[in-house]
Amino acid sequence: MQTTKLNADSILPLTCTRSGTCCFGKAVMLNPWEIVCFSVAKKITPREFRDLYCDFGGIQLIFNGKENKKGQKSCSQYIPDFGCSVHEGRPLACRLYPLGRQIQFDKAEYIYEGTDFPCLTDCADVLNLPKMSVGKYLKGQKAELFENAQDAYLQVMQNIADIGFELFLDSGLAASGDTKTLQTWRILGQETPELLALRIGKEWMDALMIPEINEDNPIAFAQKHNDLLLLKAQEQFGNISTLEELHNASVLMIALALHLAKGLGADTKGISEHWIATAKSFGSKE
Template identity: 60%
Template sequence: MQTNKLNLQDILPLTCSRTGNCCFGKIIYLNPWELLNLANEKKNTAREFRDQYCEFGGIRLKFDGKAGWKDQQACSQYVDNFGCSVHLGRPLACRLYPLGRQVQSEEVHYMYQGDEFPCLEPCCEVVELPQFSVGEYLKGQMTEKFETAQDAYLGLMQNIADIAFELLLDTGLSESGDKATLPLWRKMGDELPEVLADSIGHEWLDCLMIPEISDDDPMAFVIKHNDLLQLKVQEKFGALQTNQELHEASVLIMGVALHLARGLGANPKDLAELWIDTAKSYGAQE
């Protein structure tokens, strides 16, 4: 499918009409700060919202509502004849729609896919509404904080992966001739999200997706979350002694990084291959 890149000055043929057809049949991934925002808007705890409305430990919103547009099921937060019940707390993917966002070499790109601009079929009335530039549309959707959170979590994801590297490369595990760790990194990159969530386990999923942090500032939230995860790593893995323990810890932590990656819209399989190649360049084997 053709990908069309846009700059901030490009004019979009729409102003969102709030018809709600885009609330059916989508896949909406979440980072932990977004999950907390949704919970606050719903007046739930993060755990309550996660357990009732999310899948795979909290990284994806359920779409299990009444069927609508093209007989697709609605988002769990969609209310008939009203719209999104958590509109003010909606995640970045919803704010950006129908645009996608990609970060390459610290440069942000916005885009859409297909020969025709999305929304024109389900919401044809948008062509008669005022037209905004990409920059104006993003400002109107108040994406800034949510983009900050997304980018900060990409950094946190790499920090988690770095712990898996350290457990493999800086402890003597790799030098011992270990060939079991990297194949399991690869396997996790290719696993279904429900399988990976199950292998990570509730304790680490809770620490990853519903940390006991409450901060409206996304950067402060992510910094505190990073500190919390680092403390948990020290608590759980600070006294490991055997190569088997180090191997299991490296695999577990890499699973956490890959699971978060999926929630950030990254491809876990591609990331696993990238991280395996990096580990091999430092002497790891498989």
């Protein structure tokens, strides 16, 4: 689908009618810090919020509420005739809507899908409200901290993948002539989040999505989380030596990185293909 790129000065009909139509039929992806923010607003633990209101180990918000006229179910946090029950804890996807955010060459760009502005489909009355710049809208939505979290977790994703690369390239596994590891990486990039979560398993899924960290700053939170994940990997894989063990460990790390990528809204198929091409550039085979 065609996308329209924006900058901070772009003027759009972003003054919200607060009709709640955007709270139906969406796929809202989450990172670990956003689960914490939700849980604080809900006054429950991150584990409780994840288990009650998220799918696939925590990377997607459940939409199982009242249906609208189109048959679309509302977000699990939406209350009819009231709105979002945890508005202060809402994630970046909700703060940006109807805009999206993509990162290319280390630069973030704001976009919306299609050539027609999305809000005009269900909320045409926004045309009667004042327009505002993208920058002013994002400031009002207090999006900056959540953008920082998103960017920090993109780095965590890459750091997890780097462990998968080390277990494959630096251990002798790739040099042994192994071909099934890269083949499995390709499968991972195309798997549904449900299958990927099952492959990862509960222990590592909990470590990935609900770390026990007390930190209000999202960048510091992500860094502490990164360190916990690296320590867990070192403890679990530091003494393995057989090719089968190395294969399984490498696949697990790449699965974790791709599952986190799904929660960040990234193109997991494209990422896995890029990682495979990188491994092949070092002489690996598939």
